[in-house]
Amino acid sequence: MILLTVVPTFAQAGELIVIITPSHDNPFFKAEADIAQARAEALGYQTLVLVHDDDANLQDQHFDVAISQGAAAIILDNAGADASVASIQRAKDAGIPTFLIDREINASGVAAVQLVSNNYQGAVLGGELFVQLMGESGKYVELLGRETDTNAHIRSQGYNDVIADFPDMELVAQQTANWSQTEAFDVMETIIQANPDIQGVIAGNDTMAL
Secondary structure, rough: EEEEOOOOOOOOOOEEEEEEEOOOOHHHHHHHHHHHHHHHOOOOOOEEEEEEEOOHHHHHHHHHHHHHHOOOEEEEOOOOOOOOOHHHHHHHHOOOOOEEEOOOOOOEEEEEEEEEHHHHHHHHHHHHHHHOOOOOOOEEEEEEOOOOOOOHHHHHHHHHHHOOOOOOOOEHHHHHHEEEEEHHHHHHHHHHOOOOOEEEEEEHHHHHOO
């Protein structure tokens, strides 16, 4: 998926901001791309918005485009903490800084900046509220984000570090839904058929919970 917006006043190489995110089917990723695009254009840049669909190879191709067009910078919500390092380094070697948003990578000194939230702390707080709403007991399901996304693992760890202290909380199913509302619906339909007495669901993002 490619969305191109041009600000006519600027047309030379080096005045382009390339924005690369996961699928815009997820409203969170669409929002971050839209906000980055609007801000870049307000500053007078051309923008090229690309979607990698959590495919590191596709993301690498998008970096090829950014480098070939002499982008001024890349704004990236990456397709893998390890798989993205080489692409970001390649852009750096070409003189193009990469600004990471939402997801970090497992390397320092490669990206220009990593702007990420404390997913573990947020998950701990969410886990505490979930346990409270469950009355500290009952059967529940956990829906996980995409397996290649570091944030999915961090959030799950935060939830489970809290819930583990409550022995009457029983996890009956734990399954990925890849951050997708549609996939989560299908997954839950199957789980509920096998476990009709579920009392709660905790998910890696609000989209899956809906």
